[in-house]
Amino acid sequence: MFFVRTENFQQFIRYYPVITALAAIHIILFIMTEVIPLNVFQEIKAFLLGNNYLVQVEGEYWRLFTPIFLHLSLTHVVFNTFSLVLFGPALEVMLGKVKFILAYLFMGIIGNVFTLFVGPLLMSHAGASGAIFGMFGLYLYLSFFRRDLIDHQSRQVILVIIVVSLVMTFTGANINVYAHLFGLIAGVALGPIVFGNK
Template sequence: MYLKPDNYRQYPGLYPMTLIILSLCLAVYILHSSPVFPKGLLYYNGAGVNLYIANGEWWRLITPIFLHISFSHFLFNCLAILLFGPLLERHLGSSLFAGFFLLTGLIANIATYLFMPLSYVHVGASNSIMGLLGFYLYASIFHKQPVPKQFETTIYTLAIFAVIMSLIEPNINLIGHFTGLVAGFILAPLFQKRSQQL
């Protein structure tokens, strides 16, 4: 839908940060699933465990973004990054895109830590993906780039679908998803303005 490179061989040059994020998710998933790698090592040391965060392991506010617990979880999130990442990276630039992706995920993970029980554990890039969707929602509502006019209906549909899935799926981090979406919406004009100054 948004991925329109003239040639897939140009993808690394056009969207390097999207490719890096996807590659990190893939590498972590392969290691996590590999029979030759210590089982559970990455999950044990990188998952967003609120109790461990409370004990000072603050890196767990970032590392869960790149961890996925199952192949379907990994595949769905990577497809979403592939869908939403390239156009936004081209619009913001690679550095700002990376900052936006990580910052919205961080804010959502902080909210998860603050509002969920200490026993709560979470992984996945979906909070950051909701941040990307929040940016597109802002751009669509206020008719800002980078959303082409013909894709506005798709954006609204995906946003509604994401909210519904967050409400009905029992294992989805509702706090994280909602916070990521709102953070993306609020931060969108700030990052857009910054991109215009560069």
């Protein structure tokens, strides 16, 4: 079963350094920008935030990358970080550290790129959801095309998680639907590249 965590804290850090670093960035940035009332941290938040207008009109293209690490509510950072810690380790092990982080960032950026092209011009956004849904997309690819790499129980779990997550995407408030959908699609499309065809 891919998604059962039995490691203690020190083992988790040692086995999954990329996941650990990403989770730490989520938490540290959230505390800085949403908990500590300092102007400098609000300036950092403004610099990292995704904003279609500032990308398209002002050419601030880093905003296609930086929102992946920024979260604007406790619920958002907890959900995304928990999902990363639960579903990321198996992928980090299967892909290796470098390939995993490149895939993760690529899927997150794709979600933000499509948010730019499809979303409203004045839309602002933040969160790792595009990359998280990208991980779901990788698992979706494994579930249908590389069943030799994923056990039956894990397939069942991930399919249920994807369905529930998609329902929440379309029924929840203040959710970047574009990042979720295109992150998922990017993960499926990236599957044969990073895992290969059997």
